[in-house]
Amino acid sequence: MRLKSFRIKNFKSIIDTGECHLSDSDNVLVLAGQNEAGKSAVIEALNFFGNGVTDDFERLHRRRNEHPEVTCRFLLNDQDIENVFIETKDEKLKKYLTKNPVVGFVRGNTEEDSFDDIYFSDETTEALSKFFPENGEEESSENTVAPQAQEEVADDSPSVTDIDGLEEFIFNETRDFVFYDAFSDLLPGVVTIEKIKEHPAVLDFEKVFKTDFSQIIAQEERAISREEQRLHREASDNLNTYWKQKLEEGGKYNFSVKIVPQAIPNQSKIEFKIDRNDGDPLFMEQKSKGFRWFSAFNLKLRALGVDQVKVKNLVILIDEPGQGLHEKAQKDVKRVLEELADKKGAQIIYTTHHPNLIGTEGTEFARIRVVSNTQEFGTKVETTAQYASRADQSAKDTLSPLITAMGIHSIHSVLDTRRLNVVVEGISDHYYLSAFKKILNKDERLYFLPACGVNNIPNLVSVLIGWSCNYKAVFDDDPKSGRAAYNLLKKEFYENDDDFAHEHILKVKGCNGIEDIFSKTDFYKFVLNKPYKRSTTGKDNSKLTDGKKELLARLFLEKAEKGEVSLTKESTKKINEVFDWIYQKFNINSDQK
Structure with a gap:
């Protein structure tokens, strides 16, 4: 169910x-939005539904x-x-x-x-x-x-x-609804037996590693020592193997678990430390907040995974996963959450304002819900399309994490009413067309907006349309990329009608990649930086980048900005055909700049 x-x-x-x-496409729901929008309130309300009122x-x-x-x-x-x-x-x-x-x-x-x-x-x-x-x-x-x-x-x-x-x-x-509070469910450095029940992360530790500290403290010294060694070994192996990403460079992490009996059993202490083999183990509180989140969340996932049957019957609620983690580790958090949902069947709802935890490729876009807050209406939860239909400034600010996740670094530049947005498939298209604009002294208002993937193009266009932004699109004619992007937009926005679509979208004929717009001599001279030999077998330019597509495009843009590029008439003619179409569709006069 x-x-x-x-x-x-x-x-x-x-x-x-x-x-x-x-x-409906998967088991993940992402509540995205800025701080103070009310994302946590949504998670806490769902926890209220599943588990009743809390003490606070x-x-x-x-x-x-x-x-x-x-x-x-x-x-x-x-x-x-x-x-x-x-x-x-x-x-x-x-x-x-x-x-x-x-x-x-x-x-x-x-x-x-x-x-x-x-x-x-x-x-x-x-x-x-x-x-x-x-x-x-x-x-x-x-x-x-x-x-x-x-x-x-x-x-x-x-x-x-x-x-x-x-x-x-x-x-x-x-x-069942399970709530994970990223800010409070952390392993402590020291905890007494009587306080263990107040620390969910310690209870998770006991469950994952099949131990009961309240019973261990009553055993003899040798038995306690054996248990400490077992926990050290198993907890260290778990922490170092469950995640691909390490938070710090260098050697492995070692859990040091010390059991300290006291005359009054309930006052006995459990110490949790992390040792980096440097002779100076640190209590958990001394580690970074990111590391503590990393280790505690790992324990929570493992604790839920102990009973495989139970996991598929859970709705897991997580408030701000990945707090304090750097970019690559945040992406690993997203990967682990998706694995828990896809392979083990849990439904996962989490809040975030981090772009690295928001997926925008293909069906990932359907899982995003935008959370916003206004004085009149309070917190609202909406689809991106619903939210994008607003025109107020707060709407634009709230979508910033989503826009960044889609590969756009500044939303305000996109929404500049003076700007003429041209959607392109990837970052290399952005670099080359921006360079051509510079070289041929084209209208400064033109901005080439990279969608960073074919499947992301309809998502980006829906946002632009929702905000009434003026846009056109230019794609190459590669069946797997440019042509596929054209067909996606034609189907979703232009009633599958070619004539209607052509008013907004240009397919650059004869180009399987944007690089094919260059003449051979220009491509070798200014992009590949080597002389062109006419005896060279006739591969398309787009097939000659050898895995350096984006880098070569970026270097070409730098040359253009320095005035180091002078193109042949053959290249200029093809490039001008693209800009002539753009000028016509945006109603730009050739003498406008």
């Missing part, structure tokens, strides 16, 4: 999120004096529906759920404080109650059976006979 959507009312900065649908609810989570309410809708799969039939023996109910496999559950009530129970939403109650007649009027004729037959009927009688029983049964089949 999958979590399909949620709606949150009256929780912290949230007035009413509206219904937020999770991605009144102080931290209540919105004024209002009453919170969270609704979650779940999608039943075929096995879930079959399980309902086994419990109810109701063929009509089974047929109904097969056609209408979504049920809603609610915790809280906007009219009053009511946090203890989770119950069917009004919509679900109304739809399913009709399968459970209240007065048993259908039972009288069926109960007049012989005593011997009654025993056989009893063996096959339904376990669920009313709407309350169905509510309880289906809810028990839903996924």
Whole structure:
């Protein structure tokens, strides 16, 4: 059973999120936005739904004096529906759920404080109650059976006979919600036995490495020493092998776990240190926040993974994964989360404002929800397309992490109303066309916007259209890249109509790559930096870059900026054909600059 959507009312900065649908393409939902937008409030509200109120609810989570309410809708799969039939023996109910496999559950009530129970939403109650007649009027004729037959009927009688029983049964089949607080679930340097229960990371450590510190302290000294050595070995191996990325250069990390018994058992201490083989082990608090997050989150994932059956029945809620980690390590966090979702079946919802944790390739874009906050409407959760339709400045700022993830370094430059945006497939197209603009003294308002991948192009265009930005697109004619990009845009934005698409998109004919726009002599002289021999076999220019496509393009741009490039008429003619089209579509006069 999958979590399909949620709606949150009256929780912290949230007035009413509206219904937020999770991605249908995978098991990950990314709540992206700036700090203070209310991303954490969404995660905490979902934790409230799954696990009830926390000790600090009144102080931290209540919105004024209002009453919170969270609704979650779940999608039943075929096995879930079959399980309902086994419990109810109701063929009509089974047929109904097969056609209408979504049920809603609610915790809280906007009219009053009511946090203890989770119950069917009004919509679900109304739809399913009709399968459970209240007065048993259908039972009288069926109960007049012989005593011997009654025993056989009893063996096959339904376990669920009313709407309350169905509510309880289906809810028990839903996924459990697990909340990981990146800021508090960290391994301490020292903890006493009596305080272990207050530290989720220590409980995770015990579970992963199959130890119980409260029992170990009662053993003799040699047994304690053996356990310390085992934990040192296994915890160190785990930390060094579970992640590909190391946070620091150099040797391996070594966990040092010291068990220190005291006269009063509950006062016995457990010390967690990290040793880099330099003779100076550090308590966990002395390590960087990034390292502590890294190690604690690793433990959390392993603790969840101990029971493989349980993982696929979880909704894992994570607030700001990757805090304090550098760029490559953040990408590893994303990889591990996706592995947990794709291979082990967990549904994962996490918040972030880090571009490295936001995927924009292909179906990844469908998992992104933009979180924003205004004084009038509070925190809202929307798809990128919904959010991009706004024109206010805050909308532009909020999308900055997403825009950066798409390979664009400055959103404000894109949204400059004076700028004429030309979408291109990759960074090398950006470099070459920017260089040609410089060499041929073309209109300064033209900006070549790299989408950084074919699948990312529709996403970028949807943002530009949503903000009413003036744009055109120029692609090469390679079937796997430029032509594919053209076909994607034609299908999604131009009704699959070539004439309509050609008003906005140019395919540069005869170019399998932007490099093919050069004459051979120019390409060898100014890009490859070697003389062209006419006897050389006729490969396309785009096939001659030998894995240095982006580097060669960037170096060519530098030459152009220094005035070191003088192109032949053959190259200039082809390049001008591209700019002539751009000028025509943007209605630029040739004497405009």
